Amino acid sequence: MLRYSLSAILIAxxxxxxxxxxxxxxxxxxxxxxxxxxxxDPFAADTGQAVNAVQYDGTVAALRAWAGPGEWDVIDMLADxxxxxxxxxxxxxxxxxxxxxxxxxxxxxxHAPGRCSMPQNVYARVLAYDERAFPGVKxxxxxxxxxxxxxxxxxxxxxxxxGILEWALLSEGVPPEQVYGLLSTGRGLRLAFRRLDEIRxxxxxxxxxxxxxxxxxxxxxxxxxxxxxxFFDVAARGEAPVDIVWDGRIIGTEVWAIPATTEKPEAxxxxxxxxxxxxxxxxxxxxxxxxxxxxxxxxxxxxxxTTGVPMRVHLPNAPQHGGRALLRDSxxxxxxxxxxxxxxxxxxxxxxxxxxx
Amino acid sequence: MSVASHRKPARPVIRMIILTATAxxxxxxxxxxxxxxxxxxxxxxxxxxVAPRARVQWERLPWLIVLATLLVPxxxxxxxxxxxxxxxPERRPLGPLDVIRSVQFHRTLPDTRSGxxxxxxxxxxxxxxxxxxxxxxxxxLGALFGSAVHRLRASVPNLDGIAxxxxxxxxxxxxxNAPIAGLVFAHEVVLRHxxxxxxxxxxxxxxxxYVIANVIFERPAxxxxxxxxxxxxxxxGLFALMGLLVALAxxxxxxxxxxxxxxxxxxxxxxxxxxxxxxLAVGVTALAxxxxxxxxxxxxxxxxxxxxxxxxxxxxxxxxKITLTALCIGAGFSGGVFSPALLVGSLIGALFWSLVxxxxxxxxxxxxVYAIGAMMAFASAVIGAPLTCILIxxxxxxxxxxxxxxxxxxxxxxxxxxxxxxxxxxxxxxxxKGMDFSKGRDRALLAAIPVRDLLSDKAITMTPxxxxxxxxxxxxxxxxxxAFALDPDGRLTGVYSTAQGVTPATLTFEDDTNLADAxxxxxxxxxxxxxxxxxxxxxxxxAVSEADIVSAWxxxxxxxxxxxxxxx
Numbered sequence: 002m003l004r005y006s007l008s009a010i011l012i013a014x015x016x017x018x019x020x021x022x023x024x025x026x027x028x029x030x031x032x033x034x035x036x037x038x039x040x041x042d043p044f045a046a047d048t049g050q051a052v053n054a055v056q057y058d059g060t061v062a063a064l065r066a067w068a069g070p071g072e073w074d075v076i077d078m079l080a081d082x083x084x085x086x087x088x089x090x091x092x093x094x095x096x097x098x099x100x101x102x103x104x105x106x107x108x109x110x111x112h113a114p115g116r117c118s119m120p121q122n123v124y125a126r127v128l129a130y131d132e133r134a135f136p137g138v139k140x141x142x143x144x145x146x147x148x149x150x151x152x153x154x155x156x157x158x159x160x161x162x163x164g165i166l167e168w169a170l171l172s173e174g175v176p177p178e179q180v181y182g183l184l185s186t187g188r189g190l191r192l193a194f195r196r197l198d199e200i201r202x203x204x205x206x207x208x209x210x211x212x213x214x215x216x217x218x219x220x221x222x223x224x225x226x227x228x229x230x231x232f233f234d235v236a237a238r239g240e241a242p243v244d245i246v247w248d249g250r251i252i253g254t255e256v257w258a259i260p261a262t263t264e265k266p267e268a269x270x271x272x273x274x275x276x277x278x279x280x281x282x283x284x285x286x287x288x289x290x291x292x293x294x295x296x297x298x299x300x301x302x303x304x305x306x307t308t309g310v311p312m313r314v315h316l317p318n319a320p321q322h323g324g325r326a327l328l329r330d331s332x333x334x335x336x337x338x339x340x341x342x343x344x345x346x347x348x349x350x351x352x353x354x355x356x357x358x
Numbered sequence: 359m360s361v362a363s364h365r366k367p368a369r370p371v372i373r374m375i376i377l378t379a380t381a382x383x384x385x386x387x388x389x390x391x392x393x394x395x396x397x398x399x400x401x402x403x404x405x406x407x408v409a410p411r412a413r414v415q416w417e418r419l420p421w422l423i424v425l426a427t428l429l430v431p432x433x434x435x436x437x438x439x440x441x442x443x444x445x446x447p448e449r450r451p452l453g454p455l456d457v458i459r460s461v462q463f464h465r466t467l468p469d470t471r472s473g474x475x476x477x478x479x480x481x482x483x484x485x486x487x488x489x490x491x492x493x494x495x496x497x498x499l500g501a502l503f504g505s506a507v508h509r510l511r512a513s514v515p516n517l518d519g520i521a522x523x524x525x526x527x528x529x530x531x532x533x534x535n536a537p538i539a540g541l542v543f544a545h546e547v548v549l550r551h552x553x554x555x556x557x558x559x560x561x562x563x564x565x566x567x568y569v570i571a572n573v574i575f576e577r578p579a580x581x582x583x584x585x586x587x588x589x590x591x592x593x594x595g596l597f598a599l600m601g602l603l604v605a606l607a608x609x610x611x612x613x614x615x616x617x618x619x620x621x622x623x624x625x626x627x628x629x630x631x632x633x634x635x636x637x638l639a640v641g642v643t644a645l646a647x648x649x650x651x652x653x654x655x656x657x658x659x660x661x662x663x664x665x666x667x668x669x670x671x672x673x674x675x676x677x678x679k680i681t682l683t684a685l686c687i688g689a690g691f692s693g694g695v696f697s698p699a700l701l702v703g704s705l706i707g708a709l710f711w712s713l714v715x716x717x718x719x720x721x722x723x724x725x726x727v728y729a730i731g732a733m734m735a736f737a738s739a740v741i742g743a744p745l746t747c748i749l750i751x752x753x754x755x756x757x758x759x760x761x762x763x764x765x766x767x768x769x770x771x772x773x774x775x776x777x778x779x780x781x782x783x784x785x786x787x788x789x790x791k792g793m794d795f796s797k798g799r800d801r802a803l804l805a806a807i808p809v810r811d812l813l814s815d816k817a818i819t820m821t822p823x824x825x826x827x828x829x830x831x832x833x834x835x836x837x838x839x840x841a842f843a844l845d846p847d848g849r850l851t852g853v854y855s856t857a858q859g860v861t862p863a864t865l866t867f868e869d870d871t872n873l874a875d876a877x878x879x880x881x882x883x884x885x886x887x888x889x890x891x892x893x894x895x896x897x898x899x900x901a902v903s904e905a906d907i908v909s910a911w912x913x914x915x916x917x918x919x920x921x922x923x924x925x926x
Contacts (some may be wrong), residue, residue, distance in 0.1 A: 173663050174726070176582045182656050185414035186648070189656070194664055336415035 015094040022053035023324040025266050026067075026260075027077040029056035031234075031289060036077075039284030045273045049267055052342055060208035061086045064260065071264040075272055080118065080254040081331030087117035093259040095119060095264060100274055105295075110281075111328060112294040120294040122285060125250040125317030125326075126164040129214070132242035134223035142324065143249030144172045146224055147196055149203050157213040160206035161350075162252050163196030163343035164226060167327055171249050177327040185337070195346050205214035217243050229317050237308060248324030250317055254294065256333070276283070292316035359391030368513040368652055370926050376512045379557045380521050380604030384507065385528035385563030389570040392532040393577075395481060400651075402485025402609070402810030406430045406503050407550035408652050427651070430640040434486025435637030438479040439630035448472035449629070451692030453494040454547065455740075455784050457501040457660040459521040459793065461548050462710020462760060463806055465775040466508060473502045479692035481858055488633070489640055489682040493533060494694020500529030501548075508605040516921050520556045521550060521861040524563035535577050547784070550799045555924035581754040583730065584661060589723035596720070597763050600710045601735045602727065608707055608739035608771065609700070609779045611680050616693065616786065618688025630691060633871040635688035640682050649677050654701045661704035661733075662726040669716070676702055699737040707732025718722055730755065731764040735771035743774045800918050804874035804911065809867050809890060812910055813900035815886055819844050820854055825841060830856050830923060842889050850891050867902065868893040875909055878905065 025041065027033050031349050034053055041052040055073070061082050067073070078086065086092050097106060097114035112120040129334050130140050134154055145166060156163055170180050170193050207213050208226035213227030214234065218241035225232075229245060236243045257276055260270045275281060282293035283301035290312065293299065296304045299320060302313050313319050318326070367373065371589070402779030407416060407426040416422050442449050448468045453476075460467045480495030482917035506523035508518050522546040532671060541564040549556055571577045588594070602695040626632050626879040643650050657675075662668040667675070683698040711728035714720050730751060747768050752761040780786040785795050797800045818841040820829045829841050833856065841854045842863075842919040865883050867876060867890045880888070887901035 175659060175663070176578070177656070179580060179659055182409070182411045183659060185410035185412075186656055186660075188649075188660055189410075190667055192660075192663060195665070257479050333411065333415060337417070340414065340417050 004299070020168050021050045023074045023265060023272055024053050024055055024072065025075040025077070025272070026055050026057045026064075026073045028059060032230075033292075035285055039288060040276050043281065043284070044272055048271060048277065050271070051130060052272070061089070061091070064091055065089075070262050072164070072262065073260045074257050074263040074265050074269045076260055077121070078118065078256055079331070080115065080120070080256050080259055080329075081335040083115060083118040083258050084258045084331055085335055087115065091261055092117035093261050093263070093268075093269075095259065095273070100270060101277055103119055104288065105277075108295045108297050110253050110296070115256065118258040119277055120254045121257045121276060121283065122255045122291040123252050123294060123316075123318050124255060124291050125229045125252050126226060126231065127229045127242050127250045127317070127327075128168075128224060128226060128246040128248070129217060130224045131217045132245065133218065133220070133245055139244070139245055140224065141248065141308040142246065143290035145169050145246070146226070146249075147172045147200055149200055151223065154203065155205045155207045155214040155216075155221060156200055156228070157207050158201050159210075159213075159226060160208050162345035166190070166193040166341065166345075167251055168226070168249055169193035171325060171327070172196060173232035177325050180327055181330050181333050185333075190341075190344055194344070197348065214241075217241055229315070230290050233315050238308060243313075246324075247317075247322040247326075249327070250322070250324075251327045251329050253329040255291065286316055287312050290315040290317070292318035366513060367515055369419055373514045373746060373926050374587055376514050376517070377520065377555070378562060380507050380517065380822035381512050381559035382566055382821070384504045384521050384524040386565030387503040388525040388528035388569060389532040389567035391499050392496050392529045392567070393497060393571065393575060395477070395887065396492070396533060397799070398481050402481065403487070403652060406434075406486060408487035410656055412745020415812040418751040426647075426838060427556065427644050427649075428638070428680045429645075431637035431640040431651075432634055433637070434482055434488060435633030435635070435691060436631070438482055438488075441482075442690060442692075442795045443630040446472045446475035446479075448476075450476075451495075451690065451850060452814065453694060456785055457498055457522060458548055458784055459788065459791075460501070460505075462791075462795075462799065464516075464519065467505045467522070470502065470505075476692055477502070483633075483686075483693045484653065485784075486637065486639060487644070488650075488686045488691040488693060489650055489698055490686050490691050490821060491695055491697030492693065493530065493696040495692060495781040497526050497548075497604070497694070499867065507665050509530065514556065517551065521560055523556060523560050525710040527560045527564040528567035531564040532571045534750055534754060535568070535571050535579055536750050537564045539746050539749040539753050543743060544546050546743045546746050547741060547782075550795075551922040553922050553924045554920075556925055559926050560742035565688070570621060574873075579754060581658070581730075583722070583726050583755045583757055583760060584885050585755070585757050585760045587723070588727065590721060592720075593722060594763070595767055596714060596728075597731050597766040597922065598770045600707065601767035602774050603710065604703060604706055604735040605739050605757075605771040605774035605778070606765065607676075607680075607702070608736045608775055611684070611699070611702065611736075612740060612783045612786070614680060614684040614791075614792045615687060615783065618684040622685070622688045626689075627742065632689040633686070633691045636682075636685045636691060638891045639685055643678055643682060647675060647678055649675055650682055652654030653697050654679075655900075658704055658733075659731040661701075661708045664725045667705070667708060669709060669712050669872075672705050672712070676705045676709065679705070679762060682728055695740055696737055699740045700867040703736025705734060706731040709717050709789075717777040727760050727763045727896075730760055733766035733859050738768045738801040739771045739775035739779075740783050742772075742776075742785060744768050746857035758759070762872070769879055800915065801874055803918055804877070804914055805872045807873040807887075807910065807914065808869070808906065809871050809873060809876045809902050810869050810899065812902045812906045813890060814887065814903055815900060816905060817842060817889075817901035817903075819898065821846065824861070826854070826856075827845055829854060837888050842901060845897050846882050848898055848908065849896045850889050851899065853885070853889070868890050869887070869899060873907070873911055873913055873914065875903075876907055 025215040045051050094117050125127035128146050140152055143189050211230055213215050213225035216222040219236050232243050232245050235241055257273050263269050277297050282298040286293050287301050305312050372609040394503050404412040407413050477499050483490050484492050501522040506521035526548050527540040527544035531537040541561050544560050545552055556767050620689035622632055672857050679702050707729040708725055709726045716721055729756045734747040734751050738744045748765045749762040818838055820841045820843050843860045845850045845851050853863045854860045865888050867888050869892050890899045
């Protein structure tokens with residue numbers, strides 16, 4: 002307790018001298034709040050180095066534009082964005098082995114550190130449904146998303162080729178490890194869009210990630226594709242009985258990286274090493290349903306401090322989830338975005354030309 | 359015969375220890391090597407833009423894809439050709455055929471250097487997208503580790519063959535993630551007997567491969583398929599029919615494969631250039647049909663999805679894949695026939711299914727079971743291993759219902775191809791080299807022993823100038839009843855006996871007559887010995903006594919029986 006108040010004083014002191022703060026660019030909202038309590042504050046208490054969080058929109062463009070010399074010291078990014086930024090030389094290369102030690106690297110599997118980034122948490126694109134819509138038989142697998150006969154109703158889908166094409170192939174019986182290989186061929190894309198044709202008239206498009214959960218709550222849709230954290234929120238706050246189907250979850254990774262423009266590379270590395278500790282990860286996952294990237298962190302995850310909800314079961318990579326899981330291939334996603342977008346738009350136009358087909 | 363088999367065997371405990379250690383070491387080495395092999399091929403495929411997953415990421419540079427498609431297989435072929443020409447003493451790719459020959463006839467494998475070059479060229483061939491398979495080279499690689507045991511000169515009978523089979527089993531167990539299939543493959547194709555002495559170590563090696571693949575590297579099953587079961591009883595009739603049809607296609611494939619080598623050799627004089635040109639053919643075809651590139655993992659999966667291909671597309675792809683595989687292997691790319699056979703078979707299955715449901719309008723339980731059944735039926739006709747293929751289906755798909763269905767297709771295909779063509783591509787290739795396994799292993803082994811080796815120099819010969827009285831005296835002295843009459847050029851003119859004078863020989867062997875033939879031809883023969891003459895000009899080489907032939911035959915049969923029934 003004494004130590005905590007001491008750190009509070011230290012934070013207060015260091016915020017008086019902001020030049021000494023370690024500036025961390027992150028997403029804001031509940032996510033940043035969780036990071037604040039689970040990583041930033043304990044780090045400050047531990048090292049005396051205060052952390053100043055700033056928000057950004059997560060794009061490489063923002064990093065390019067905003068990260069002037071000494072502006073940002075650490076940045077929270079999506080794995081594929083970090084890959085692009087790393088290739089452009091916007092991030093400092095990291096040596097995972099010296100940062101964490103050789104033994105710790107095994108603990109990260111299957112989330113390998115990148116050349117400039119360290120995996121910090123995982124989120125998932127999942128299928129969720131409104132319990133009220135299916136009082137009897139409930140959807141249990143990704144095939145059910147495409148089965149409008151057994152599970153009639155609207156489906157909320159992101160207006161983007163991300164995720165839905167992977168689901169289309171999974172629902173054809175393609176095993177997760179082959180999905181990207183097959184989507185890489187013209188034939189695979191054609192098959193995926195053929196599958197999408199089957200639910201064409203039942204799709205409600207969304208662009209704002211907050212929407213799918215809201216569409217379920219408002220009963221506009223009975224099933225939705227979206228991010229697990231958002232569905233968890235709606236259910237946890239008691240807004241609607243939304244349940245997540247973990248089968249077919251597409252697991253993406255959020256990483257820590259150090260902008261090349263930092264003037265405090267040593268402190269930034271210390272911060273990364275601290276944030277990568279299983280205890281830091283466990284504290285974070287107790288507050289928001291994003292899973293730790295280290296296996297050993299799972300054992301330490303307990304109840305959510307405010308709601309008392311046991312959090313392990315809500316994490317996308319919790320070991321107890323059965324069903325299929327697809328690890329998002331960030332390089333593939335970054336490099337094929339244009340192609341998939343083009344094909345997706347062509348498919349959408351087809352929709353507009355021949356309605357009701 | 360191997361050196362070891364002539365020496366006094368070691369004590370049973372020692373033998374057991376040596377066999378177990380061999381199984382563990384060879385199994386582990388072969389298994390790691392197989393994983394390394396697969397990884398290297400996969401890395402090359404990604405780096406050289408052969409794998410679709412790599413190609414699509416460069417889609418914004420179409421010229422790069424075109425260039426890679428044309429150049430990668432061509433240059434790959436050129437390098438393969440040059441490596442074989444200048445670094446390999448054997449100057450050719452090595453494969454299961456060499457392993458079978460070496461295990462069956464207790465010979466050593468071709469030199470290690472050729473083996474290593476062949477493995478490298480296989481990685482290169484597969485890595486650059488040639489239409490060849492990966493399991494053949496892996497079988498050889500496994501056997502190569504096994505053959506190292508030969509150097510130990512351990513006093514365990516049949517150790518060389520067992521060690522090689524251990525390598526083969528472990529390589530297959532690892533590559534397919536199918537330990538039971540690896541075990542059975544080694545027995546069904548390589549060893550061709552089930553002696554406990556071999557079965558136990560091969561099983562241990564196979565299990566070692568499985569442990570390494572599953573426990574250490576955690577590899578998933580290669581071809582997981584969801585299949586709830588065969589919906590209609592009559593479909594088993596369809597599977598049988600499909601097996602028959604697939605066999606015909608497989609026979610065509612094998613005949614083309616055998617014909618392609620000599621045809622290309624007559625077309626392109628320089629052997630080092632042949633794979634390059636075959637590679638170019640693959641590249642040009644792949645511009646229009648990217649599915650033909652490489653091993654075709656994606657295409658194999660598509661074959662199990664309804665509507666992934668049109669019927670015309672399937673037909674074109676089947677023909678292209680068959681032709682290109684024959685071309686690549688005939689031209690000297692290093693690689694096997696199994697993976698292409700799997701691919702072609704699955705496409706034929708998809709075509710069969712689409713004809714059955716589309717044209718004939720019969721209700722079925724989906725395309726997957728047909729694609730997989732035909733895939734294994736085709737492959738089993740080619741490698742002549744029905745049991746292995748049935749088990750591979752089981753271990754690859756981990757699905758019992760599909761296995762039962764595939765089993766029916768496999769046996770019918772095997773029935774037809776065995777009857778019309780031969781037990782397998784390997785057996786036909788061996789029989790063209792004078793090693794005929796069609797009448798069983800013992801017959802082939804006995805046929806490998808020339809009677810020439812049993813010649814006795816004690817037989818009495820006479821020339822026209824020799825007086826019969828002298829000859830009679832020599833015969834009495836030697837205890838023989840017959841002498842062989844030769845003309846001044848040394849050609850056999852007849853057989854002399856005191857009672858009958860010179861009469862034409864009732865039975866002669868030629869210099870290429872083997873022990874198996876000799877036993878057949880000696881039925882009803884009366885006399886001391888059979889003269890052996892050269893086939894071209896009838897020159898007398900010597901004679902083999904009836905007793906020597908019979909004892910050689912008894913010895914060899916006993917040795918085979920011992921090998922096939924040895925417990926330790």
